[in-house]
Amino acid sequence: MRKFLFIFTFTFAVCVFFQCIEAGSAWDVETAKYFPLQVGNKWVYRGTSTGYTAFGRSYQTYTVTGVKDTLGRRYYEIEVRVFMITGTLSSGVMQFDRFIRIDSSSMNLFKLQTYCSRNEWLIDSLRAGKNDSLKICPFEFYTANSVCTDTSNHNLFGTSYPSKRFSEFFGPGYNTVYVKGIGIAYSSYGYQMNQTHDTIRGCIINGIIYGDTNVLVGINQLSSEVPKLFSLSQNYPNPFNPVTHFGFQIAESGLVKLTVYDALGKEVEILVNRQLQSGSYEADWDASTFPSGVYCYKLESGSFTETKKMVLLK
Numbered sequence: 043m044r045k046f047l048f049i050f051t052f053t054f055a056v057c058v059f060f061q062c063i064e065a066g067s068a069w070d071v072e073t074a075k076y077f078p079l080q081v082g083n084k085w086v087y088r089g090t091s092t093g094y095t096a097f098g099r100s101y102q103t104y105t106v107t108g109v110k111d112t113l114g115r116r117y118y119e120i121e122v123r124v125f126m127i128t129g130t131l132s133s134g135v136m137q138f139d140r141f142i143r144i145d146s147s148s149m150n151l152f153k154l155q156t157y158c159s160r161n162e163w164l165i166d167s168l169r170a171g172k173n174d175s176l177k178i179c180p181f182e183f184y185t186a187n188s189v190c191t192d193t194s195n196h197n198l199f200g201t202s203y204p205s206k207r208f209s210e211f212f213g214p215g216y217n218t219v220y221v222k223g224i225g226i227a228y229s230s231y232g233y234q235m236n237q238t239h240d241t242i243r244g245c246i247i248n249g250i251i252y253g254d255t256n257v258l259v260g261i262n263q264l265s266s267e268v269p270k271l272f273s274l275s276q277n278y279p280n281p282f283n284p285v286t287h288f289g290f291q292i293a294e295s296g297l298v299k300l301t302v303y304d305a306l307g308k309e310v311e312i313l314v315n316r317q318l319q320s321g322s323y324e325a326d327w328d329a330s331t332f333p334s335g336v337y338c339y340k341l342e343s344g345s346f347t348e349t350k351k352m353v354l355l356k
Contacts, residue, residue, distance in 0.1 A: 069146045076168045076206060076220040077151055078247050079118045079144060081106050085225055086255045087241035096334045097301035098129030102240065104138050113161055117141035117154055125328060133238035135229040137165050137218055144168065150176070164188065166218065177247055178210065186212035196221050198242070199253045216252050224252065256315045265322040269293050272346040277327075277339065281355035284330035288313070290341050295319045299342045302327060313339075 065251045084105040091098045107121045120140055120181035124132045124297035139153035148169065167176050170190040178186045188208050196205035198220060203221045209275040210216040224245060232239045275289035292298055298344030300314035310332065313325050329337075334356045340349040 070149050070169065070224075072087055073149045073168045074144055074221045077142075077144060077225050078223065079106060079142065080116070080248055081108060082246070083247040083248065084255065085135075086243045086253075087135060087229075087240040088243050089238060091129075091131045091133035091236075091238045093131050093236050096129065096131040098131035098133070099127040100132045100244050101125040101127065101243075102132070102134055104135065112141075112154070115216065116141055116237060117143045123331065133231075133240050135226055135240050136216060136231055137226060137229060142268055166190075166206075166220070168206075168220070170206065170208075174292055175194075187212050196227060198227055199244075203339075223247065243263075245318060254316070256312055263319075263321050264289075266319070267322070268320040269322060272341075272343060272348070273340075274341040274348040275351060276350055277352045281353040282329070283356050284332075284355065285328050286352060288325045288327070288339060289322070290325075291322050292318050292320050292345075299340075300325060301340050301342075303338045303340065305337070308336075310337070312323060318343075 060316045061298055070239055074296065075332040082105075084103060087102045087104075089102060091100070101124070103123045103125075105121045106118050108119045110117045119143070120138055122134070122138065122140070126132060137151075137153075139155075143152050143153040144150070145152060148167070148168045151165040151170075153165055154161065164178050166178060167174065167190070170176070172190055173195045173316050174299055175187045175189045178188055188210050190206055191209045192205075192207040194205065197203045198221055203223060205219055205221045205227070208216075208218045208220070214231060217228070218226060218231045219228040224247060225243070227242045229240045242253065244251065244255035246252075246255060269291035270293065272289070272293045273291045277286045277288050279286060288300060290300065296317065298314055298316065299312065299316045301309055302311040302313060304310050311327065313327055327339075332354060334354050335352060337352050339352060340347065
């Protein structure tokens with residue numbers, strides 16, 4: 043009888059122990075907030091890049107557009123768009139790739155990568171504590187580690203958030219800062235004379251807007267002389283392919299919004315949504331990812347509103 047009770051008690055304890063381990067390895071809602079993956083979430087970055095013979099400044103947008111089930115796992119699909127401001131060399135948040143997932147048990151962040159033997163590349167471990175280290179592609183010759191080097195708070199959009207900084211070095215060096223509730227706030231890459239730095243400007247997380255999510259490509263103040271009236275000029279060239287320019291005058295300082303709509307009246311791009319001083323301005327629109335057709339653009343500032351038509355012809 044005593045032997046039976048001992049075996050029962052021991053078996054029960056072992057079961058409880060392993061259940062605790064499994065429970066502790068289950069999906070961690072708080073940890074997942076360091077990289078909030080949900081369809082519709084969007085991140086906007088401003089980046090600089092320098093190389094041997096080129097340089098550039100750009101915006102990049104990363105939007106979760108859907109999910110894909112492959113290799114027995116579910117990945118989130120990321121749409122990447124790059125908008126050059128100056129130069130020809132674009133940067134980019136290296137940790138983002140087309141297909142990303144968070145492992146439900148380990149809370150490791152992976153991207154689909156066919157040349158790793160298990161078809162995945164470990165990016166970072168969202169559950170990592172300071173000085174924790176993991177091999178990026180542990181089943182290959184590739185031996186670089188992702189090391190959590192800091193877990194202090196990070197100031198972003200006027201608020202202090204918990205954060206984690208990771209570093210990698212295998213010739214090229216990478217640094218990434220994850221902010222809880224936001225995602226990647228900063229990313230850098232360096233190798234010899236090649237350097238990139240990308241800093242978040244704004245994001246949309248679970249329907250909430252943080253910071254500035256506008257991509258202002260080539261907006262220039264042509265004159266600080268105060269116009270007598272608000273006005274919106276006809277875009278040029280028109281028809282255009284794929285870039286066109288908009289001239290407008292602001293008679294009073296305030297919030298200015300310049301929006302592009304398709305022929306059905308659906309908003310397709312916000313070109314300007316910011317406080318501007320009185321003056322004359324010009325903004326650009328790169329429509330390379332949009333289909334041919336008739337579009338409208340609308341300028342709004344205070345009580346002033348004006349709309350004009352344009353034609354994208356590819």
